Each structure stands twice: as structure tokens, then as C-alpha cells.
Amino acid sequence: KQEVTQIPAALSVPEGENLVLNCSFTDSAIYNLQWFRQDPGKGLTSLLLIQSSQREQTSGRLNASLDKSSGRSTLYIAASQPGDSATYLCAGYNNNDMRFGAGTRLTVKP
Amino acid sequence: NAGVTQTPKFRVLKTGQSMTLLCAQDMNHEYMYWYRQDPGMGLRLIHYSVGEGTTAKGEVPDGYNVSRLKKQNFLLGLESAAPSQTSVYFCASRGTGGLNEKLFFGSGTQLSVL
Numbered sequence: 001k002q003e004v005t006q007i008p009a010a011l012s013v014p015e016g017e018n019l020v021l022n023c024s025f026t027d028s029a030i031y032n033l034q035w036f037r038q039d040p041g042k043g044l045t046s047l048l049l050i051q052s053s054q055r056e057q058t059s060g061r062l063n064a065s066l067d068k069s070s071g072r073s074t075l076y077i078a079a080s081q082p083g084d085s086a087t088y089l090c091a092g093y094n095n096n097d098m099r100f101g102a103g104t105r106l107t108v109k110p
Numbered sequence: 111n112a113g114v115t116q117t118p119k120f121r122v123l124k125t126g127q128s129m130t131l132l133c134a135q136d137m138n139h140e141y142m143y144w145y146r147q148d149p150g151m152g153l154r155l156i157h158y159s160v161g162e163g164t165t166a167k168g169e170v171p172d173g174y175n176v177s178r179l180k181k182q183n184f185l186l187g188l189e190s191a192a193p194s195q196t197s198v199y200f201c202a203s204r205g206t207g208g209l210n211e212k213l214f215f216g217s218g219t220q221l222s223v224l
Contacts (some may be wrong), residue, residue, distance in 0.1 A: 032211060043200055043215035102152040
């Protein structure tokens with residue numbers, strides 16, 4: 001059974017800082033890994049999807065990497081802005097089952 | 111193109127009552143999912159469907175039933191609600207192959223069972 005862990009649970013940074021969010025998973029036979037953003041009281045929005053054959057994906061200021069051998073993925077946010085404040089979740093997909101981490105709550109202070 | 115739509119957005123039930131949550135997607139996705147989200151526990155999969163007429167159990171299926179009679183709709187039923195089912199419920203869907211496997215979520219249903 002895939003288990004996904006995200007550390008830290010919460011992170012506060014000043015505006016403009018580059019930051020890295022971490023995600024670890026236990027089953028390296030992962031089919032793909034996705035990063036999501038969730039704003040308070042809202043659903044999840046998919047940010048990046050990395051397939052098992054890929055090492056990274058980029059979208060604007062976001063870059064996600066995947067290292068299956070170590071069971072880790074990172075989400076890099078460049079030049080953080082107050083609008084980036086949200087909870088970020090990662091999810092690993094195996095065998096019709098997508099398992100989510102509990103998320104990292106990010107606060108970017110002006 | 112509305113994406114994934116969930117109804118209702120809020121509901122309060124008394125213990126023992128029943129209800130059905132509706133999820134509709136207009137992206138012709140094969141896969142549909144029901145999750146619950148509880149504080150500190152992330153999202154947990156209740157049931158899922160890999161196509162019209164199919165359903166399967168997820169991580170926490172007890173106390174819930176589902177049906178997928180039409181490809182665009184996935185219904186979640188609670189036959190006899192319990193306080194432990196107080197949660198936020200999310201529906202999601204996705205296609206198949208490459209970037210089509212991005213998961214799209216509805217805006218959620220806040221359910222309280224008293």
C-alpha cells in the first residue's frame with residue numbers, strides 16, 4: 001500500500017524567497033505523481049503531473065521533480081508571492097489508487 | 111465546460127438519515143473518484159469507477175455505496191449516516207494517457223451529521 005508523507009506540515013516565508021516543498025512515498029512502482037494546490041474552502045487544483053518515465057515538470061515559477069529510486073518528489077517555487085499562500089498536496093498513483101499526503105500549508109508574507 | 115460539479119455544497123443530516131451526493135463531469139472522463147477530507151488526515155479514497163457501470167472500493171468504503179449508471183455521473187450514497195461521516199467530500203475525474211491523467215476536482219460538499 002502506497003503511503004505518502006509531506007514535511008513540513010506548515011511553512012512561512014517572506015515574499016520573494018525561493019522555497020522547496022517535500023514529498024516522500026513508499027512504493028517506487030509509482031505510475032505518476034501529481035502536485036495540487038488547495039485554497040481554504042475550495043477543491044484541489046492540479047499544478048503539475050510527472051509520469052514515472054519523467055524526472056521533472058515545469059510550469060511558470062513551479063518546478064516539480066521525481067526520484068523514484070529514493071521515493072521522493074520536490075516542488076520548487078521560485079520568487080514566492082503572497083498569492084502562493086495555500087496548502088500544497090502531493091499524490092502518488094499506483095494501480096487505480098491515488099494516495100495523498102496530508103499537505104504543506106504555505107504562508108508567504110508580504 | 112463546467113469541469114466537475116458537485117451537489118449539494120452543504121448538507122446537515124441527523125444520525126440514521128440517508129442522502130445521495132451527485133458528481134457530474136463534462137470532460138468525457140473514464141475514471142471518477144470519491145474522496146473524503148478530514149483535518150490532519152489528507153484525502154482518503156472512498157470508492158472509484160474506471161468506467162460506466164463499474165465501481166470499486168477504495169481505502170475507506172464502509173458505510174458508503176456508489177453507482178455509475180451514466181459515464182458523466184458518479185453518485186455517492188450514505189444509507190444510514192453516522193457522526194463519523196462528518197467530513198468534506200470531494201469528487202474527482204480524469205482521463206487516460208499522459209497529461210490526460212491530470213485529476214480534476216469538484217469544489218466539495220461539507221456534510222455534518224448530528
